Amino acid sequence: MNEQTSLNAIALSVALLSFSVLLGPYLNLPSAVPAAITLGVLVLAAVDTFGFNGLGSRLLLDGFSQLSxxxxxxxxxxxxxxxxxxxxxxxxxxxxxxxxxxxxxxxxxxxxxxxxxxxxxxxxxxxxxxxxxxxxxxxxxxxxxxxxxxxxxxxxxxxxxxxxxxxxxxxxxxxxxxxxxxxxxxxxxxxxxxxxxxxxxxxxxxxxxxxxxxxxxxxxxxx
The missing domain is CATH 1.20.58.760 (Peptidase M41)
Structure with missing residues (x-):
């Protein structure tokens, strides 16, 4: 996984983890959900990087950037x-x-x-x-x-x-x-x-x- 993709995956994982932890009690989410979400994002990032040379990440991040x-x-x-x-x-x-x-x-x-x-x-x-x-x-x-x-x-x-x-x-x-x-x-x-x-x-x-x-x-x- 290249450095930029790794940083993006980590940042997204931290954001999702924080979001799920904060809202978990209000949404009655099981305690395992935040960890599962984080693991899922990291796995998808790894598959994208090694299987598709980071194409999915580039399209996703560029799509967000184009909103500006x-x-x-x-x-x-x-x-x-x-x-x-x-x-x-x-x-x-x-x-x-x-x-x-x-x-x-x-x-x-x-x-x-x-x-x-x-x-x-x-x-x-x-x-x-x-x-x-x-x-x-x-x-x-x-x-x-x-x-x-x-x-x-x-x-x-x-x-x-x-x-x-x-x-x-x-x-x-x-x-x-x-x-x-x-x-x-x-x-x-x-x-x-x-x-x-x-x-x-x-x-x-x-x-x-x-x-x-x-x-x-x-x-x-x-x-």
């Missing part, structure tokens, strides 16, 4: 950062989802996000190609930081970036991460009006094609 309009807006601002940066750097965006449920319906795992065509990160990748994708991975968190002054998402992005840098043994991975972050920030700030227009379009669930066309038109209008 503020959270939904943060997700869109994060993903718009990835989308815009990918387009500006010439990468191909093949799709995007804004919730775990949308990703599941499209046959993808995870919390959702912008999907970009990526090369085989082997020995043949050039330094400029590596920098391009590192910048794209950093752009979501950078966009969040510019809008909200803090970052809540992007853990998967950082994990992917660091995994690739470790795989390629590029040397000072921390420095490359910082350079990519600064480049992403520069791109987003330079094209801030385009970024905001893209956020609006993604709020309306515009297609990838429409989003790409919007970016192209916005960039051309500022030249």
């Amino acid at each position: 309009p503020a959270h939904r807006q943060r997700v869109i601002h994060h993903e718009a950062g990835h989308f815009l940066t990918a387009q500006l750097l010439g990468a191909t965006v093949v799709g995007y989802t804004l919730t775990a449920w949308e990703a599941f319906r499209q046959g993808h795992s995870g919390q959702g996000g912008v999907r970009v065509e990526t090369p085989d990160f082997g020995e043949t990748i050039t330094a400029s190609e590596l920098e391009r994708y590192c910048t794209i991975w950093m752009a979501g968190g950078v966009a969040e930081s510019l809008v909200y002054d803090n970052v809540e998402g992007g853990a998967d992005d950082l994990e992917t970036l660091r995994s690739v840098l470790t795989q390629l043994d590029v040397g000072d991975a921390v420095l490359k991460e910082r350079v990519a972050g600064r480049r992403a920030q520069q791109l987003l700030q330079t094209h801030w009006e385009t970024y905001n227009a893209l956020v609006t379009a993604m709020n309306q669930r515009a297609s990838v094609e429409d989003c790409c066309q919007l970016i192209e038109q916005q960039v051309q209008s500022t030249v």
Whole structure:
């Protein structure tokens, strides 16, 4: 069971246990019920983690998160950062989802996000190609930081970036991460009006094609 899923299962178990203990006397619940509920939640979490790679937990937790309009807006601002940066750097965006449920319906795992065509990160990748994708991975968190002054998402992005840098043994991975972050920030700030227009379009669930066309038109209008 991964760390985040374990913490979520424990938190839910504690909440259910506290709830059942407090209300048990009023509902005439047997004393064994709280323990049974807690055990059941932990068993289901374990089955979900080992049998379904945590898919059920992701869908459930993401569903609760989507009840918050503020959270939904943060997700869109994060993903718009990835989308815009990918387009500006010439990468191909093949799709995007804004919730775990949308990703599941499209046959993808995870919390959702912008999907970009990526090369085989082997020995043949050039330094400029590596920098391009590192910048794209950093752009979501950078966009969040510019809008909200803090970052809540992007853990998967950082994990992917660091995994690739470790795989390629590029040397000072921390420095490359910082350079990519600064480049992403520069791109987003330079094209801030385009970024905001893209956020609006993604709020309306515009297609990838429409989003790409919007970016192209916005960039051309500022030249």
